[in-house]
Amino acid sequence: MSGLVTSDPTLKPDNIQFATIPNIIPPELLEESDYAGFNQLVMTKMEPLFEELLDRLKPPVNAIIGDVELGWPTDVGIRRNIPVALSWTMSSSFFSMSYNLARFRQNKLSLLDFSGAGDEFAVDIPGIPSAHLGRLRTVFDENDHKFLHLYMDAILKVQKAQYLIFSSVHELEPECFNSLKAIFPFPVYTIGPSIPYLQLKHTKFTSTADHNNHDNHLQWLDSQPVGSVLYISFGSFLSISDTQMVEIAAALKITGIRYFWVAREKENWLKENFGDHNEKGLIVPWCEQLKVLSHSSIGGFWSHCGWNSTLEALFAGVPILTFPLFLDQFPNSKQIVEDWKNGWEVKRTDELGNKMLVTKEEIAELVKRFMDFESTEGNEMRNRAKNLKDFCHSAIAKGGSSDSNLNAFMGSISSRENEY
Numbered sequence: 001m002s003g004l005v006t007s008d009p010t011l012k013p014d015n016i017q018f019a020t021i022p023n024i025i026p027p028e029l030l031e032e033s034d035y036a037g038f039n040q041l042v043m044t045k046m047e048p049l050f051e052e053l054l055d056r057l058k059p060p061v062n063a064i065i066g067d068v069e070l071g072w073p074t075d076v077g078i079r080r081n082i083p084v085a086l087s088w089t090m091s092s093s094f095f096s097m098s099y100n101l102a103r104f105r106q107n108k109l110s111l112l113d114f115s116g117a118g119d120e121f122a123v124d125i126p127g128i129p130s131a132h133l134g135r136l137r138t139v140f141d142e143n144d145h146k147f148l149h150l151y152m153d154a155i156l157k158v159q160k161a162q163y164l165i166f167s168s169v170h171e172l173e174p175e176c177f178n179s180l181k182a183i184f185p186f187p188v189y190t191i192g193p194s195i196p197y198l199q200l201k202h203t204k205f206t207s208t209a210d211h212n213n214h215d216n217h218l219q220w221l222d223s224q225p226v227g228s229v230l231y232i233s234f235g236s237f238l239s240i241s242d243t244q245m246v247e248i249a250a251a252l253k254i255t256g257i258r259y260f261w262v263a264r265e266k267e268n269w270l271k272e273n274f275g276d277h278n279e280k281g282l283i284v285p286w287c288e289q290l291k292v293l294s295h296s297s298i299g300g301f302w303s304h305c306g307w308n309s310t311l312e313a314l315f316a317g318v319p320i321l322t323f324p325l326f327l328d329q330f331p332n333s334k335q336i337v338e339d340w341k342n343g344w345e346v347k348r349t350d351e352l353g354n355k356m357l358v359t360k361e362e363i364a365e366l367v368k369r370f371m372d373f374e375s376t377e378g379n380e381m382r383n384r385a386k387n388l389k390d391f392c393h394s395a396i397a398k399g400g401s402s403d404s405n406l407n408a409f410m411g412s413i414s415s416r417e418n419e420y
């Protein structure tokens with residue numbers, strides 16, 4: 001993984017050391033954004049390399065924190081008698097759905113039975129409200145089945161861990177956390193939002209190149225009216241179609257809404273086709289997202305609803321236009337629109353669930369309403385976004401839920417050192 005993690009001593013505290021294992025990911029897999037292929041490799045090829053690393057590390061390892069999706073950290077921990085804290089980087093609701101589905105599938109049905117069942121499918125899966133079954137079908141139908149087997153197996157291995165850690169906030173999903181705490185015989189901690197909020201105060205965590213770009217971005221944002229800019233981004237590797245980009249761009253032109261658009265590798269293409277001349281908009285390849293979202297000129301976020309983007313929008317108190325593309329992003333979108341009510345969905349499926357192009361007229365109408373500070377429904381949504389922001393900030397403040405959990409976790413890990 002060398003090259004993906006920085007070891008620049010100015011960017012990390014002294015008591016942290018990085019070590020790497022040889023890269024097992026061929027470059028073409030990264031270029032193709034082949035999520036299933038990528039995950040299959042990390043789930044099946046990294047374990048022996050990680051064990052070789054453990055043999056070399058001095059002082060020896062007292063605890064392992066590993067991603068649930070890797071699948072193998074608990075096996076390593078059991079073999080070596082090292083406690084394992086598994087970390088889940090998506091919402092707890094999505095974990096709960098996936099876990100219950102994995103248990104159900106293990107005991108009763110194959111997933112093929114489940115996904116082929118159609119609308120009449122009436123089996124009760126404990127832990128998954130029937131209204132969520134449809135969500136799960138959307139999420140899992142689109143995936144490769146070999147990957148799915150690995151994914152389900154990895155989730156079941158959580159039962160063998162010593163801790164389960166979430167990048168979420170207890171107050172955002174309280175019922176789900178309470179139910180997970182009742183299921184597992186070990187501590188379940190929320191320590192989120194695990195997003196780069198320290199960078200909001202300390203520029204030393206930012207590289208120089210990022211900082212120069214960020215200065216330009218800030219200058220532009222500073223010149224925009226408060227709450228007037230729509231931030232558009234679809235995360236770190238997923239993309240929307242060129243045709244859909246053109247419709248969004250046309251809608252922005254029609255409405256005159258100000259925008260800050262992260263287009264990644266499509267930056268130049270978008271500028272050529274849409275024009276960079278519009279002083280009401282900025283198209284960039286990448287930005288420091290949390291800092292941008294936290295700027296007072298940002299009034300909304302058109303997002304694919306990746307969990308990190310969702311948390312960052314919540315933390316910054318910015319309402320979301322949801323445009324899920326993949327996996328957990330569909331339930332995240334539902335959570336935003338139906339549970340938290342801090343966003344609206346950009347509807348792009350017909351009654352049968354088929355994906356459609358959202359036209360410039362539809363987008364223009366929605367975006368205008370969304371960014372309208374005079375509308376009552378919009379203001380209700382903005383108030384909800386502010387309340388959720390308070391939840392997130394209170395959680396990480398001294399004595400807040402995430403702060404206390406992090407202390408409890410560190411205390412527990414430290415006291416185990418003598419046992420192992």
Ligand SMILES: O=c1ccn([C@@H]2O[C@H](COP(=O)(O)OP(=O)(O)O[C@H]3O[C@H](CO)[C@@H](O)[C@H](O)[C@H]3O)[C@@H](O)[C@H]2O)c(=O)[nH]1
Pocket residue numbers: 089090233234235236237238262285286287288289290305306307308309310312326327328329
């Ligand atoms: O210009 C940009 C654009 C994005 N980001 C950051 O990139 C991250 C994107 O993360 P996320 O919103 O979670 O999206 P993905 O990169 O698509 O994340 C993958 O991983 C997530 C959980 O780990 C899942 O929830 C998603 O579905 C999955 O696609 C966020 O921290 C953003 O701040 C930037 O810093 N600058």
